[in-house]
Every structure is written in C-alpha cells, then in structure tokens.
Amino acid sequence: MRVAVVGVGMTKVGRLVDKSIRDLAAEAGLKAIEETGWEPPEAIVVGNMLSSLSEQENLGALIADYLGYRGVPAFKVEAACGSGGAAIAVGYSLVRAGIRRVLVIGVEKLTEAPTPVTTRRLAWASDADYELVHGPSFAGLNALLMRHYMSKHGVSREEMGSWAVLMHENGYRNPYAHIRKKVDLQTVINSPVIADPIRLFDACPISDGAAAVYLAAEDEVRRLSDTPVWVAAVANATDAVDVLSRKYLDRLEAAIMSAREAYRLAGVGPGDVDVAEVHDAYSITGVLGVEAMGFAEIGKAAKLVHEGRFAPGDKPTINPSGGLKSRGHPVGATGVYQVVEVVMQLRGDFPGIKVAAEVGAAQNVGGVGSNVTTTILRR
Amino acid sequence: MTSVQRLWRRAREYLGLKALKCRRCGEVIYPPKRACPYCGSRDLEEVALPRRGKVITYTVINVPIEGFPKPTVIAVADLGGAKVMAQVVEGAEELVEGAEVEVVLGKVGRTVEGLEYYMPALRVVSDKSPDEGDTD
Numbered sequence: 001m002r003v004a005v006v007g008v009g010m011t012k013v014g015r016l017v018d019k020s021i022r023d024l025a026a027e028a029g030l031k032a033i034e035e036t037g038w039e040p041p042e043a044i045v046v047g048n049m050l051s052s053l054s055e056q057e058n059l060g061a062l063i064a065d066y067l068g069y070r071g072v073p074a075f076k077v078e079a080a081c082g083s084g085g086a087a088i089a090v091g092y093s094l095v096r097a098g099i100r101r102v103l104v105i106g107v108e109k110l111t112e113a114p115t116p117v118t119t120r121r122l123a124w125a126s127d128a129d130y131e132l133v134h135g136p137s138f139a140g141l142n143a144l145l146m147r148h149y150m151s152k153h154g155v156s157r158e159e160m161g162s163w164a165v166l167m168h169e170n171g172y173r174n175p176y177a178h179i180r181k182k183v184d185l186q187t188v189i190n191s192p193v194i195a196d197p198i199r200l201f202d203a204c205p206i207s208d209g210a211a212a213v214y215l216a217a218e219d220e221v222r223r224l225s226d227t228p229v230w231v232a233a234v235a236n237a238t239d240a241v242d243v244l245s246r247k248y249l250d251r252l253e254a255a256i257m258s259a260r261e262a263y264r265l266a267g268v269g270p271g272d273v274d275v276a277e278v279h280d281a282y283s284i285t286g287v288l289g290v291e292a293m294g295f296a297e298i299g300k301a302a303k304l305v306h307e308g309r310f311a312p313g314d315k316p317t318i319n320p321s322g323g324l325k326s327r328g329h330p331v332g333a334t335g336v337y338q339v340v341e342v343v344m345q346l347r348g349d350f351p352g353i354k355v356a357a358e359v360g361a362a363q364n365v366g367g368v369g370s371n372v373t374t375t376i377l378r379r
Numbered sequence: 380m381t382s383v384q385r386l387w388r389r390a391r392e393y394l395g396l397k398a399l400k401c402r403r404c405g406e407v408i409y410p411p412k413r414a415c416p417y418c419g420s421r422d423l424e425e426v427a428l429p430r431r432g433k434v435i436t437y438t439v440i441n442v443p444i445e446g447f448p449k450p451t452v453i454a455v456a457d458l459g460g461a462k463v464m465a466q467v468v469e470g471a472e473e474l475v476e477g478a479e480v481e482v483v484l485g486k487v488g489r490t491v492e493g494l495e496y497y498m499p500a501l502r503v504v505s506d507k508s509p510d511e512g513d514t515d
Contacts, residue, residue, distance in 0.1 A: 120444045130410040135447035170422035196439040244462040
C-alpha cells in the first residue's frame with residue numbers, strides 16, 4: 001500500500017503571543033485538510049514534547065474535538081525534539097495498516113512559560129538519573145559533542161560557524177521563518193558563549209509553531225489531490241538517551257541507522273537526494289546530521305559547508321528553509337515542518353528558496369541523537 | 380530538578396561509582412542497562428569504577444539550568460573504560476581535553492525540596508601542584 005501526502009499546512013514560526021496550542025494546531029491542521037477539499041481524516045496523530053508548559057496534556061482528544069472531528073481516534077506521540085518525525089512514522093504506519101486518511105499535526109508552544117522554565121524542561125530530553133542530575137543544559141550536552149568533534153577532526157571555529165551563515169542566508173527568504181536575518185561569519189564566531197564552545201548563533205531559537213501533513217492511502221490519493229507527493233520511506237531508529245554509553249561521540253548512530261534504513265526502503269542513495277531538511281538544533285547537530293545522511297564523510301561536513309557546498313544550486317541543497325537555526329525549532333512540530341517543506345519543494349510551491357527536486361529527505365532528531373526519523377519523499 | 384527520593388534511591392550506586400561489566404564481551408557498561416548494549420548479553424556483573432581518569436570532553440555552561448551553579452562546568456571523563464559525566468568542582472581553570480581528574484564529593488545542585496545535594500564530582504589534578512594521591 002503506497003502512501004502519499006495530499007495536503008500540508010503550517011503556521012509562521014516565532015514567539016506567537018496571541019496563539020495557544022489549539023490555535024496553532026487548528027491553523028496548520030485545517031490548512032492541510034482544506035487542501036484535500038475538506039475531507040475528514042479517519043485518525044489524527046499529534047507530535048508534541050512540552051504541551052505541559054501550557055498545562056495541557058491529552059492533546060489528541062483536545063485537537064480532534066477543537067478542529068471539528070469529535071469521535072475520531074487521536075493521540076499524542078512524544079520523542080523529545082524528534083516528536084514530529086515520530087508522529088509522521090506512526091501516521092504512516094497507520095495508513096499502511098489500513099486507516100486510509102490520517103492527519104499528522106506537530107505543534108509546540110514553548111514561549112508559554114518563562115525561558116528558564118522552558119530551558120529546564122528541554123533538558124528533560126536527556127537522561128535524568130545519569131546526566132541531568134549533574135546539571136547540564138541541553139546546549140551543554142551538545143557542546144560536549146561539538147568540542148570532541150572539532151578536536152578529533154581538526155575542525156576550526158570558522159568552519160563550524162559557516163553552518164549558521166548558510167542557514168540564515170536561506171531562512172532570510174522563508175516567510176515562515178522565525179529569525180529572518182542574514183549574519184556574517186564574524187558575528188557568529190563572536191556571539192556570546194552559551195555553553196562553550198556553543199555560541200548564541202550556533203543554537204536554534206525557542207519557538208512556537210505548528211505544521212500538518214495529511215497522509216492518504218493510494219486508492220484515495222487521486223480523489224484528494226492533483227499534486228500528491230509520495231512517501232517513499234519512513235524509518236525511525238533509537239540510540240541510548242545518555243551520550244555516555246555510546247561508542248563514539250563524533251557521530252549520531254541512530255541518525256546513521258535511520259538514514260540507511262530509509263534509503264534501503266526507498267531504493268535510493270544519498271546521491272539521489274535533491275533537497276534535504278536536516279535537524280540543526282545546534283551547528284554540531286546539523287553537521288552530524290549531514291554526515292549521517294551520507295552527504296559527507298564523518299569529520300568533513302563543516303569543512304564542506306565552509307567551502308560553499310550544500311547551498312542553493314548544489315545537490316543536495318540542504319535546509320533551504322533555513323533549518324532549525326533560522327526557520328526555528330518548535331520542538332514537537334519541527335519534524336512535521338521539515339516534511340511540509342520538502343513536500344512543497346517537490347510540488348514546486350515552497351514560498352522561499354526553491355529547489356528543482358524529484359527526491360527529498362527530512363531528518364528529525366530527538367534528544368542528543370537518541371530518537372531519529374528519516375523520511376524520504378518523491379514526486 | 381531531582382528530589383531527595385530520587386537521589387536516595389541511587390545513593391549507593393552514585394557514591395560507589397558503580398557500573399556493570401559484560402562477562403561475555405568484557406565491555407564496561409555505564410550507565411547500567413539490563414543488557415549489554417554492545418553484544419546483547421545479560422550476563423553482567425557489578426564493578427566499581429576507578430576514581431582517577433582522563434577528561435574526554437567538557438563544557439562551561441554560562442546559561443545554567445535552574446538549581447545549578449553559574450557557570451556549571453561539566454566534563455565527561457574516562458574512568459576505567461566508562462564515560463562518566465560529572466561537574467568539575469576544583470581546578471576548572473586548568474581543564475583541557477586529556478586532563479587527569481580525580482573523583483571527589485562535590486555540592487552540585489539543589490533538589491526540588493530546596494536542599495543542596497552532593498554527588499561524585501571531578502577535581503582536575505594539576506601537573507604543577509604536588510600530587511596528593513588518593514585521599515579515600
């Protein structure tokens with residue numbers, strides 16, 4: 001049973017003071033349903049990590065009812081920053097299992113609480129008993145990997161800094177992006193240190209937002225869309241939540257496993273991908289993500305970005321949305337944003353930088369690489 | 380934030396630097412798991428990690444999470460083949476990759492009840508100062 005995306009929707013990403021979780025979910029979700037000609041979904045899957053910041057759990061029922069689909073099976077899927085991709089994986093599996101129309105909504109409202117509270121909760125994606133008890137922030141955990149990676153592979157501060165420059169260059173043209181501002185390399189490498197060696201411009205912003213993908217079984221597709229995009233593969237893989245029991249600190253094994261499996265299922269390789277959205281919560285995450293996708297050898301991605309690779313015009317073009325750095329990172333929604341963005345690239349209607357593409361990939365990473373979903377899409 | 384209950388539950392393990400060793404492949408497993416993550420064996424034995432080792436990587440966190448010092452200095456150290464995370468509470472100014480460290484007891488943070496708590500922490504063993512050796 002083949003599965004296609006027959007509708008997408010997303011909200012602008014940002015600090016959206018006048019919108020709550022249900023408002024965001026409705027804006028993105030109803031847009032995706034509207035694209036199908038208002039076809040009611042048979043199930044709704046919600047990707048979200050921290051709706052507790054809004055004192056709101058039970059998102060499946062809340063959103064199903066609020067959108068006008070009371071009675072429809074609906075529930076939340078959580079995999080930290082990888083919740084959106086995990087929700088796509090579950091939604092895809094439901095369609096393959098016989099539910100013909102599934103709406104996947106990723107939603108996150110991180111600015112509902114003061115930033116220190118949100119920062120503390122984001123660190124809950126780490127291992128509470130063996131990491132968090134010692135006090136690392138989430139940036140701190142990624143900083144441990146960044147220092148090790150730079151040292152082991154002889155990567156300079158300038159080379160790592162080029163990631164943020166490229167992301168802001170791309171995101172500047174994305175009307176949905178949170179931070180639409182070009183930055184130069186000197187600004188990046190002289191920005192304030194958050195968790196040495198991670199600086200402000202190595203880190204994604206704290207964002208609100210929602211995105212939705214309407215998945216349909218093959219026999220429904222023609223009726224619901226003139227521009228379907230086919231889901232060639234969805235593959236999820238896990239690693240230890242703690243970074244301590246991993247063999248290597250200079251790679252994300254779950255991202256590597258997830259990408260390999262997605263390529264195998266789709267029958268394509270890294271060289272076939274025209275456009276990819278990878279998960280750059282921090283510069284180091286983006287670099288490790290590019291390497292896990294097989295677009296660069298381990299230790300080489302930052303150097304390649306510094307040399308000008310992966311920019312618009314290159315194959316693959318990476319993060320034409322601006323990535324988590326510029327588009328923003330509404331954590332449980334991010335993985336769904338990525339799929340929406342790749343779908344729009346394949347349909348040719350992404351409103352920012354356009355990439356002529358037949359094959360696209362989205363990589364969503366939860367925790368410090370502990371829960372990764374890779375989705376491959378084709379026209 | 381952690382709590383007295385959560386710390387008490389693992390106090391013996393934390394303070395004794397307990398880890399597991401796989402009887403089949405010989406790997407040291409830390410944090411503990413119910414099976415060896417490297418070979419899958421469930422034939423595991425408890426071991427105590429050595430109190431000296433070398434820094435693999437570290438970070439100085441200028442924007443710490445609530446309940447922890449500013450800055451929070453965190454290192455991952457190799458203690459007998461295990462990678463262990465801990466705060467660096469002494470000698471942080473001499474912290475580099477490869478630095479020799481010793482496990483000490485350090486006041487690392489506050490619990491949800493507002494109590495300060497102690498955990499195994501790291502002291503950087505300076506090349507310059509005379510080596511005092513193990514103090515336990």
